[in-house]
Amino acid sequence: MKLVWSWLSEHVDLTGVTPEHVAERLTVAGLEVDKVERIGDWWDRERLVVGNVLRVLSHPDAERLVLADVDWGAGAPHRVVTGAPNLLAFRDAGDFDKPMKVVFAREGVELYDGHAEGWVKVKLKGRPVRGVMSDAMVCSEKEIGLSEDHDGILILDDDAPVGAPIADVLGDAVLTLELTANYAHASNVVGIAREVAALLDRPFTPPEWRLDDADAVVDASLPAAATWCRVVIDDDEACPRYSARIVTGVDATRPSPAWLQRRLRLSGMRPINAVVDATNYAMLLWGEPLHAFDYDRLKARAVAASGVGASTGDATAASAGAGVVPTITVRRSTPGERMTTLDGIDRALDAGTILITDDAGPIAIAGVMGGAETEVTDATRTILLEAATFHFPSIRRASRDLKLPSESSWRFSRDVPPALIDPGSAVGSRLLAEHAGGRVAPGIVDVHPRPRPAVEVVMPLSEIDRLLGAEIPVADIEAILARLGFTAVVDGDTLAAVVPPHRVDIELPADIVEEIVRVWGLDRLPSVPLADALPAQRENRTQWLEEATRDACVGAGLQEIVSYRMTSVVHEGETVVAGIAGIADDVGAGGDVVDVGDVGGVGHEVGAGGLPAEARYVGIANAISPERSVMRQSMLTGLLDAAAANLRFTDRVALFEVGSTYHWPAGTSPSPSTLPDEPRHVALLLAGPQRADDWRGGEARPMDFYDAKGAVEAVLGALGIDTLHFAPGRHASLHPGRTAVVSAVDADGTPRALGYVGELHPQVRRRWDLPERSIAVADLDLEAIDALAGAIRPIAAFSPYPPVERDLAVLVDEAIPAADVEAAVRAAGGKLLVGVRLFDVYRGPQVGEGRKSLALRLRFQSMDKTLEGASVDRVREQIVRALGKAVGGEVRG
């Protein structure tokens, strides 16, 4: 909303206050002023003045130039050379018989160059133009910076005082307000003037608006409005009040007077003609949007619809049609209904759209846009002027659905109080009469089936202090409410406030409290720390686990990323390799699929597990693009996208992300009352050398499965889960030979799958255009981790006596997992064996085809003495024997 300062000043005394001060007060009181523009603050008061063109003469030596004699209040008129098209027409037509007021600029003044591209300031210098001295000029709008218009000179109102500084005539300020949705009452000059008056504690002068039948613009000889048309309201919720006035004899080709055009322009609206401008001006002043219909078109449609004349001659049709009265009906649209709006577009309407209709069908989408057939044209002579109020949520919906925002729909969407119909309709009709040459028919057709009852808020005075924590004197409360137009009565401890009809946002005591405090001064509220008892504290495991997981990942040397939660089915599908053994091809995207058959001891699936993932996607109905059309089901795509982006300029990434995936629960489908699951995950990705390059040389080995496994162990270990089990597994995105299911045993001894770790399948790697080397990833389900994490365990004792170490090289078949060898060692080692560490794996000719040698370092320690070599060797022998039996291991050396 743009507010013109000079317009505002007609309704509240602004003497001695600056636009900036008013802007500040409005902003703090809830009407945010975005900017204050000064119009003409740079104009030269001496050299830029009102001139009056007395006559226009031919230029002796130029066909396209003329000489204008301009009286600028300094004795003799000044002769100006100009090419302005709007003066050319008066060449040698003698002295004007009425004023022709213009902007007269004298030598030395700074102006914008009217011919330059953009805005270039130049100083006016005298020079002869084709032999005639030119040291002054008459200005276009562009030359004084009002608009880009340089097609002719600016013509001022006839009463502009000759010789007065232009700054006093056209100088102004414009405040741009960002109005919140509740301040419908401030969407107009009157409403803001009332606010400013309340804030400055100055009198508010509402504009005179009443229009009775004795008024000069009303032609008592015309039939009353009610004989011209009928109004029927079919749905009084859709339209609580509808009024129509008739203005006849208008000339829609006339322009509005300069002052009115100027106000419209400064308010951000384009002047069109005296008819359109009248409706817009009334709307800007009062906040009541008006619509003008071409009455003769309505009449013709009514006649046609009545069937009269269809079978008879023209003459009889005309006389028969004379008795037909158009009926305006306000109703909601029926399914499938269409209409052509005045922009020429044939529109399909949602059922329930509020329509203005006549006998032949829809003539306007209420509050949004008129119809093409009944719009005002240059030929229009008689106008039916609509002023109404509609169900504002419906208007908002229609304007959004049809993508037709306008000054009018913006106001109707925020609720226009029915009380504004009276001034809006009166002011609009008067302007039509005064500027478009019309005569107003007596009376008004005013259908008001659903009057809004006055709202009265009754509340204890103490409510103000209870909510604010500040005591405001009763006298201030009464004064503030009175200034805002409330009728407020304080009786003992009770405040009763009747809400003025122009306010649609006040219902409750809290609303009254806001009204009082915003005018009293929100900034005067004291700053007081909370004094209430601290609420009982609650355990917050969800939050703890997320943050502890992040800390654990950071401790493991990983960089956190955060991805878009929105992705596409296609993009996530790119993580899936069809035909990985053990996985059905129709699994689709979403990844988390483990071939449970291969997972020893893991009794359930991980994550989304094996269901057709397509159906489980949480889709976005109004996505910004196909790439962001569903919520993710997989953590992988985000990590892969980040890895691919970064590996273009670095050779190493170690990333993690903690966040949710989104799935419709198995067996459900989207519905208005179903909510999807949002299980949280932690996932990580490692690629590139294990450590950064170093000037000391020695190439770091590339990260692979075991680095990811180590990271998983470190993260889960930090969360207190250290008895992990890794079993070979299958995952739709991963290398089938390098994938493990991660599980841990809970307090009941039940193994629980936590997620997977593995190397990316080469096909997936290629789809992301990643380097041809191992990319290791892991994805763990935080909800599963939650069941195990953070258990408090008693500490284990440790010995003060020195340990004894023995190395063991165990030769086994390739197929024997290292974990089985270690388990056999531990089982046979008894309580003296306190540590087993695998420090080398060897394959080669010395151990033979299909075999490997695992080198283990065993650590023995007693809790109560220094161990003798002999007793250690006896245990070692037990271990060697057990290895032979358990895993067919053969010990060398």
Next chain:
Amino acid sequence: MGSEPIATIARIEMLRREAEVALDAAKGDAALTAWKGEWLGKGGRITSLLRSVGALDAADRPAFGAAVNAASRTLEAAYEAAASSRQADAMASALAAEAIDVTLPGTPPPRGRLHPSTIILRRMLDIFAEMGFQVFLSREVELDDVNFTLLNHPPHHPARDMQDTFYIAGTNEQVLLRTHTSPGQIRAMGAYAPDPIRIVLPGMVYRNEKITPRSEIQFTQVEGLAVGPHITMANLRGTIDGFVHRYYGPNRRTRFRTSYFPFTEPSAEVDVSCGLCDGAGCRLCKDAGWLEILGCGMVHPNVLANGGYDPAVVSGFAFGLGPMRAQMMAHGIDDIRHYWGNDVRFLEQFG
């Protein structure tokens, strides 16, 4: 006979001097060892003097013996001094040989970092935690009812224009991605009523907007909620001021402006005095002197009632702020798209 011991004592003195000269000349470990053998070892030239004691008068023997022992002790001490000086020299030259260029780059340990959006959230949550506000986490895919209607945004209310919403397919616009953390207020009240509440609601929210340097489809918010029998707008101001003084600095001032949020009444927006110009107006604050930091207000009576509290008896306040915006301002981040771009050259500059 009387002259002989004297002559012999003189000889001890002469030998001692000779030994000292030799010690001075002995350079290196081997020479020192050889010197020690020659002079002080078994059968060394000083030690062996004692063997000749038998040839002396009994009366002279004690003096002679004492003289030999004294010379021996003096030479021992001289030897110890020479040997330790020699060790110190050797250590010094060995250390000198091991000197390194301390300006060569250090070897970085593998270092993990938090995402900047996590860092700023934690920093803010820590401040609120010390004021007694516990974290309450709430879901992201929400019912329209919880995100809007129960928060006093009726269907088709113009207040909904403030937030462009992503709706979930197949739900007839009844399920959506939360547009703010405020639905957490409804969830929290459901979990706490009728007990008092003092919580913060952090997390990701979603808006259907164009992705530009200034706007994103997802971003984080932190919302605060206090509900109890005596909570006032002055308490809201006290809480906000407490946060501002800790997060922005003790000298920053706040300005409360009336505003509109459907779920609070009265509502306010809070500006903090510009840290660069202290209110005078500058480039950072676009000449306003103030930076808008959050929206807040007293919980609307309808919302309290929807949450299971009696608004006539219980009051509350709520506030919501954008941690990323504060961080962008502090670090001069001019493009919000850096956050989810996950370029490590951006991420590694934090934490």
